[in-house]
Amino acid sequence: MEIRFTETVLRDANQSQLATRLAYEDFEEILPALDNAGFYSLECWGGATFDSCLRYLNEDPWERLRKIRKACPNTKLQMLLRGQNILGYRHYPDDIVRLFVEKSVENGIDIIRIFDALNDIRNIKVAVEETIKCKAHAQGAICYTVSPIHNLENYVAYAKQMEDMGVSSIAIKDMAGIMSPKECYDLVKALKENTSLPVVVHTHGTTGLGSMTLLKAAEAGADVIDTAISCLSNGTSQPPTETLVYTLKQFGYDIDINMDELKNINDFFKNVRSKFLENGQLNPLVMATDANALIYQVPGGMLSNLVAQLKAQNAFDKFNQVLEETPKVREDLGYPPLVTPMSQMVGVQATMNVLVGERYKLIPKEIKAYIRGEYGKAPGSLNPELVKKALGEEQPIDYRFADSLEPGFEKAKKEIGSLAKSDEDVLSYVAFPQVAEKFLRERNG
Numbered sequence: 417m418e419i420r421f422t423e424t425v426l427r428d429a430n431q432s433q434l435a436t437r438l439a440y441e442d443f444e445e446i447l448p449a450l451d452n453a454g455f456y457s458l459e460c461w462g463g464a465t466f467d468s469c470l471r472y473l474n475e476d477p478w479e480r481l482r483k484i485r486k487a488c489p490n491t492k493l494q495m496l497l498r499g500q501n502i503l504g505y506r507h508y509p510d511d512i513v514r515l516f517v518e519k520s521v522e523n524g525i526d527i528i529r530i531f532d533a534l535n536d537i538r539n540i541k542v543a544v545e546e547t548i549k550c551k552a553h554a555q556g557a558i559c560y561t562v563s564p565i566h567n568l569e570n571y572v573a574y575a576k577q578m579e580d581m582g583v584s585s586i587a588i589k590d591m592a593g594i595m596s597p598k599e600c601y602d603l604v605k606a607l608k609e610n611t612s613l614p615v616v617v618h619t620h621g622t623t624g625l626g627s628m629t630l631l632k633a634a635e636a637g638a639d640v641i642d643t644a645i646s647c648l649s650n651g652t653s654q655p656p657t658e659t660l661v662y663t664l665k666q667f668g669y670d671i672d673i674n675m676d677e678l679k680n681i682n683d684f685f686k687n688v689r690s691k692f693l694e695n696g697q698l699n700p701l702v703m704a705t706d707a708n709a710l711i712y713q714v715p716g717g718m719l720s721n722l723v724a725q726l727k728a729q730n731a732f733d734k735f736n737q738v739l740e741e742t743p744k745v746r747e748d749l750g751y752p753p754l755v756t757p758m759s760q761m762v763g764v765q766a767t768m769n770v771l772v773g774e775r776y777k778l779i780p781k782e783i784k785a786y787i788r789g790e791y792g793k794a795p796g797s798l799n800p801e802l803v804k805k806a807l808g809e810e811q812p813i814d815y816r817f818a819d820s821l822e823p824g825f826e827k828a829k830k831e832i833g834s835l836a837k838s839d840e841d842v843l844s845y846v847a848f849p850q851v852a853e854k855f856l857r858e859r860n861g
């Protein structure tokens with residue numbers, strides 16, 4: 417039995433615990449050890465890191481990728497891509513998605529984990545196709561959620577659609593850390609039995625299930641698990657790398673990982689953690705376990721957003737009402753998985769319903785766009801009364817929103833003009849217009 421590890425310290429652990437504020441200089445020194453440790457892959461790019469580089473760190477994300485590539489010639493580099501949203505928050509035209517994938521691979525990425533918040537296959541199609549065309553590894557991800565309409569059958573059906581599309585592996589992406597060891601075991605087994613693809617499991621320690629879930633993932637035959645070096649593990653991050661290696665080795669798994677290097681990596685990041693604790697960018701709460709998400713089926717990050725929103729409006733006494741309203745709104749919307757951007761949208765609508773004192777008296781434009789079908793197909797059916805309130809006589813359309821978009825690259829290139837020195841610069845501008853423009857202006861002096 418063999419099992420392999422994807423180390424997430426540079427991307428998801430960084431994003432979940434360090435507010436994505438790791439600068440290249442913060443980890444440069446440890447890259448040779450990360451390269452030498454024997455990981456299947458290093459998740460090191462994409463997700464929120466791209467935005468954070470430009471917005472907070474005054475770093476060119478593309479240059480970061482090239483530097484990591486140079487320092488880690490022996491390990492596969494992996495990124496997270498939100499399908500048709502690439503790394504931004506809206507749907508982009510196909511030419512942008514294709515070029516983004518092409519440039520990611522050209523600058524050093526080997527594996528692209530591609531997901532859509534609604535598990536709408538149409539929204540990952542172009543990114544998957546282009547990844548395959550660029551001879552990189554397209555990993556199709558299932559957003560895991562729990563609802564009356566989500567079951568093994570739908571997940572397997574989605575995985576098979578991705579297999580037909582030509583992906584090289586399937587990842588189960590449990591962003592809220594709510595997938596139980598049993599649910600994970602059953603799902604991995606079902607995927608192994610019904611597809612011929614390697615299965616990767618990604619979870620979070622938020623509710624305390626994480627390590628047990630990965631143990632059962634291994635038992636069910638998972639090929640790769642995502643873990644984070646121990647000092648930045650658990651809580652809102654991934655389960656600990658060293659602990660899983662230790663445990664699984666005792667069970668007889670073949671694991672080719674250098675434990676001395678893991679210790680070096682952990683010692684190194686302990687110093688980083690101290691620095692972030694001191695400067696306040698690491699909130700100790702994100703390292704703790706909170707099983708409330710199991711009761712509300714609401715991701716930890718969403719709970720803390722709700723608290724912040726209500727406190728800002730001096731309405732924290734309504735917290736329990738909002739918590740009760742949240743699953744009702746999710747049901748009315750056809751049970752979308754609570755991942756960006758759906759988690760924010762559902763949270764805002766639930767808060768409005770409670771604070772206004774009447775359900776759906778106010779409906780944000782993002783929710784209207786979702787109901788119209790602009791984000792993709794809702795997993796379940798929409799509440800017809802809500803549809804009427806939101807759209808009036810208009811009907812939702814079942815279509816791929818990107819089909820309605822004009823190509824965007826040439827237009828963006830003209831707009832940003834000489835500030836962009838490369839196609840990569842133009843793509844940064846397309847993803848985060850104001851932030852990238854400011855970054856490019858300062859960089860060019």
Ligand code: CO
Nearest residue numbers: 428590591618
């Ligand atoms: Co994650």
